[in-house]
Amino acid sequence: MTERNTQFSRGIKRGFMLLVLIAGVAAALPAINGREVIENVEDKPSGDTMHSLVQMTLIDSSGSEKQRLIENWSKESQEGNKSIIVFHKPASVENTRFLTVENPGRDDDQWIYLPALGRVRRIAASEGDSSFMGTDFTYDDMQSRDVEESTYTLLREERAQGRDCYVVESVPKESSDSQYSRQVAWVAKEIWVPVRVDFYDKQGELFKRMTVSRIERVQGFWTPINTTMKNLQTGHSTKLDIQRLEYNEELQDGLFTVNFLKTGRP
């Protein structure tokens, strides 16, 4: 870019910022910005441990259904979150166990135990954007995200799923960090639960929509109980229904070990 161009664009930018400032003052200042909304979502208390039984219903575009049932234990800790998933249904994968240990600053450690093989195997894979068990959720969709990786814009406030919401758009800073080009989330005020999220694919087309139809306060924590993810391009959808849930169970460290994977005993 030439010198003059740079100056010119700087001038534009300055003018633009001024405009934004005036507009912001005029709009009687929403007390919160997009990033703060998402921070509130990520930072809301969710207990030290969580133990849930989740039914997943896969519905194809013709309406036929398939069931999956998984049980999940997770624990927050200083050195990173840990979680165990045990597959219960379908029967062919029953007692397959999956351990994830998050490591701050480097890749997660993952192990899987295949009962039919009787071996624990370490998994090194960047499978974030692939489907979880054939559902419409990817591994990334099910993980908490790093607030730093995106930029946020509070678009407006409106009602969605029967609640007053902030509508926040997030765009990844590095497009290669995300499987989506952008996401628009409707975050319920006060309880900081996203009740609807629209996902846009790399071509900018609306790709998937997640909606939460029931939220409950369990042991004081606001929790989405019934969630649906619909792939708007294929018509396939997945319902996630939490059947059992307990926060702050005392979970010992032995649960989150390779040994537990192998024996089923902590």
Add this chain to the structure above:
Amino acid sequence: MSFGTRRPWLTIAVILGITAFFALQLPKTTLDNDVMNFIPEEHPASQAYQRTSDLFGGNLVLGIGIEFKRADIFNSKNIDLIRGLTQQIEELPNAEDVMSLTNTDFIEGTAEGMKASPLIGEDFEGTEEELRTLKSKLLSWDIYDKTLYSKDFSATQILVTFPDGLDDEQRQELYFQIEDIMQSVEDVPLEYHIAGNPAMTVLLSTNMRSDLVTLIPMVIVVVLLTLYLAFRRLGGVLLPTLTVIVSSIWTVGAMAMLSVPLSIVATVIPVLLVAVGSAYGIHIVSHYFDEVDRCSEDVGKDRRREIVEETMRRVRRPVLMAGLTTIAGFGALATSQVVPMRNFGIFTAVGVLAAVIVAVTFIPSILLVRKDRTRKCEDGEDGGKEGYHPVLMSLYHFFDKGRVRILILAVLVGVVSLYGMSLVVKDNAIIEYFKEDSNVRQADRFLRTKFSGTEFFDVVIRGEKPGDLTNPEILKAMDDMSSYLVEEYEEVTRVNSFADFIKRMNQVMNYPPDIEESAQETAASSGGAKEQEGTGFSSFVSDDSGFNSGFSSEGFSEGQSRPSESDQSDRTENQQSRSAGGISEHQRYLSPVDFDKQFTYGDFARLANRAYAGTDNVEMTGRRLIELINKEMNYRGAAYYEIPYDPAKYPPENRQGLSNLISQYLLLYSGSMDEWADDALEPEQVKMTVQLNTTGSRESKPIVEAVHNYADRYFPDGYTVETTGSALVKYALTNLLVDAQTRSILISLSLVFIIVAFTFRSVAAGIFAIIPLGFAVIINFAVMGFAGIKLDISTAMVASLAIGIGIDYAIHFMSTYHYERLRTDDLETVTVRTLGTTGKAITFNAVSVAAGFAVLIFSKFNPLMYLGVLIAITMFTSSLASMTLLPVLLELFKPKFISRPIRQKPKEVV
């Protein structure tokens, strides 16, 4: 003709109005050259294709072969280039799925487990070490062979899947965007080759457009020129040409209005209308001028009206008659199930009808409103006659001297032709539509020789319930079938199968442990278990291992015991007890191997010989030997590159257990198997893709049969097999073409027979009329057979077109012959007179039609070129047969219809 002549200005206005209306529709014209749309939607092959695409995603794959001129693919600069190209193509809006060396994942076993990572990671710098690793990764799984690298590593492929829903324009856009990207490469010397179904479809459409632009003006000029040479009068030439241009606009406009897309054969429609349709106008115009010429003084307005009305009275009937038979001939194609052929039949029939209507209304009106111009009466006819008489006469005398000779000749030609007919190859190879030296042909050849080809079909294996396709028995049978097809059929370059992925995961998960690590792992696991047992752990799911649920249990588990945790510790014993020789096969393979241990020559010889004992062919390649040695040593799990089938080799005790193992493997693919299976864990249907290095459709037939036979014989009960895919749609298309051709020939002949028989009130007349045509049709096939012209979508139409056009010659000849026959009993005089008058007209007409069609020689497509040549030949043979064989037969058999007056006057001759 009352309408055309009473209010000429009104007629002209109406015709021009209609023409303007249809001309406005022309911009709506759409093209469709997708072969998948050539067969009817309800055809089983089309339905199967649709079902498979719905289930496993589309498979319109464009192959971009990239051959490097400097160094091979294992070169950092070349890899950077591929990475850049891949990224650019991935960013194109409609590129659904892009596969290349730089964005493909690689799954490998490690001593600890499994690692899935890109073949070429983001941090790839192109060091010698990295390049060597890349090469060994590519060689370690044959799924990349002939897909991502060519045999000599000089070339790689980028495969781009076109989404199913794209229309012709969107496909063109995507194709040319990709071509632009490829063209923009500057600093790396390479050749690129783009082929595959989407490329063919796009190039058919673009070449067709340029064909239309060049061929239509050309045919108009050629027909104008031919007619001018015949009539030597501009007026006699311009008016008929105007009518055919008008009728072409109506026809193509109607197609646009009714959203009937133009396909490659539709290019012929305007050519055909110009060449054939002009005849109707010529009848009228030449009659008119004959009348005008007869008078030597100025033609006044009233006199002209009389002449026009007289002309129309005389000509209306033969023109309608000629139009009707032509419509019948072309219209027979409308019974075809081949969509472009059917549309061609319908709209050429409509076009001919339009040409007839325009001829009998528009031309007389124009003649009436023409500016008065005093003209000298010419005697053009004689001048014309002179040139043709001697030739026709000598022809006649030649045959007349030996009627027997002509019959023998006819029979001989017939017999030779029937033999030639048997040589006709029925094959509709779309790629062969393009000229031998066209880029797409060369690209196709490149991809067929260097890679796995551009043609393929899918095999869908269907069980009865979810999970049926994790049964090791069916998967093993599928895998065996893959090997069988590759070994038995040269045309099969690769078989990609769901089973390949199971084999790979089985290999990865049975990677032998390192000596040190396995020792550590055992120690760790045996130590840990006891310390923490029985404290503060609860599951929501009660199962037989006795954990109590925190909630009142409702029993989420199926309660069935799998060979899992409870029998965990017994597994080793179990294995041992099952194998008689003390150490089980499983244990032998999975015991850690010390790859660094001292190795004696004896060890090597023993290993090599043990490996060699596994061969199925005494002469084997080095590659195969390495494979066998790897297998023998279970190097990186090579002994497990198989479907887990034999319970003796695996922990589960039975096939059900192995089936569960396969579901658990699928879990590791985490739902990325959509392309191959209908469910991520318990598939009921899975897919195999058989890739072929062929161009045509007929080579796929024996292979498809082999698939079904193999499945019948070796697949367990409860599984059905369906073959589908583009190769099969093309095969179905070829069959439909053959059916359509036979049917349309029969229908054309019968309709023509009925029309003639009705006109002459005689069955015999019908028979005589179709003899020269039948002859021309047989010779047409003989030419195709001897010249090796394949029966394809356009050559399959030649016979019906020839019948529709050529019947006129027989009718003309028979009418005049009849007319003359009523005047004299001297057969020679009858024949001479007939040839003298009608012979000329027939020759004119045949030459102008043949010349018109001959411009198709300049088409960019082989089938259209052949169609042009073949029609030209049939015009020659059918007119010749009408003027030689027909009189001989009439003289020989002396049928009654030809010598008795008909109540209604038969068609008259111009």
